[in-house]
Amino acid sequence: MRLLTILIVALSGSVLTALADGSAITISDPYLRESIPGQSRTAGFFTVVNEGASDCVLASAQSATAERLEIHEHSHQDGVMRMRQVPSLTIPAGQSVTLSPGGYHLMVFGTKAPYQAGEQVPVTLDFGDCGELDALFDVRKIR
Numbered sequence: 334m335r336l337l338t339i340l341i342v343a344l345s346g347s348v349l350t351a352l353a354d355g356s357a358i359t360i361s362d363p364y365l366r367e368s369i370p371g372q373s374r375t376a377g378f379f380t381v382v383n384e385g386a387s388d389c390v391l392a393s394a395q396s397a398t399a400e401r402l403e404i405h406e407h408s409h410q411d412g413v414m415r416m417r418q419v420p421s422l423t424i425p426a427g428q429s430v431t432l433s434p435g436g437y438h439l440m441v442f443g444t445k446a447p448y449q450a451g452e453q454v455p456v457t458l459d460f461g462d463c464g465e466l467d468a469l470f471d472v473r474k475i476r
Contacts, residue, residue, distance in 0.1 A: 357384035358424070358460050363470040365439075365454055368447035375448055377402070377439035377456070377470055380431045383424040389463035391422040396456045400443025407435050416440075424460075448472045 363379035
């Protein structure tokens with residue numbers, strides 16, 4: 334019954350779950366910004382919920398549609414917004430982390446073709462010991 338529920342939720346496209354070693358990672362609302370003309374990079378966002386009993390770590394992400402994906406964060410220092418790569422992102426047990434504009438996000442570098450609103454892009458998220466999750470990210474217009 335649990336497998337059937339997971340399959341139904343995964344097929345709905347709005348929430349995806351990875352299960353490994355008793356952990357449960359769920360993501361919702363995965364999306365990428367539409368490519369800016371002439372640019373081969375963009376950003377991705379989603380919410381991660383860790384329903385497991387131990388911390389999970391987003392260690393990396395990849396997509397066949399881009400050269401590389403990195404985990405980044407924005408910060409404000411002395412009135413200046415800065416962006417930097419972080420090696421990983423911990424999702425504490427029983428909590429959620431939202432990757433959103435102005436905060437943590439995925440940076441996508443070297444897109445092989447421009448991402449256009451309405452498309453979907455396959456992305457694999459590696460949560461280390463908590464497993465991998467394959468997701469389809471919707472491409473949306475920049476607001």
